[in-house]
Amino acid sequence: MINAKIHVRFKSGVLDPQGTAIKGALKHLGFEEVEDVRVGKLIEIKLDAASKKDAEGQIKAMCEKLLANPVIEDYSFELSL
């Protein structure tokens, strides 16, 4: 069993309303030192793949077909056994 931890983030320059809202709320709660907040998705997948290489190919295909919107999002991932 291979575990994939996938991070999907907005590309830089893309407006992140959720991040902006959280930043405002944190400032309101007194966390003055907050400079920037960006919010993305953490997707964790358990995959019954034959090898790490095979898993890597599948995770890339999953990200490009479904998990990340290539127009506005970037993705990165880590695999572990």
Place this chain on the structure above:
Amino acid sequence: MINAKIHVRFKSGVLDPQGTAIKGALKHLGFEEVEDVRVGKLIEIKLDAASKKDAEGQIKAMCEKLLANPVIEDYSFELSL
């Protein structure tokens, strides 16, 4: 400037409808080896804190006050300079 990468996940046992939906969609796309999918939040914060220790305390307080719902969610974070 200190960068915090925060992961907020549903506690195990809490139903994750988004993860279930993604799992179904991936199976539909032909990714048969997918065993489980869990979806959480990735929150990245830039903090103008005096030290890593100071930043750690603030990030913990932010998670407990705003970023994670202690009833159904767990959080973890990594700090980097």
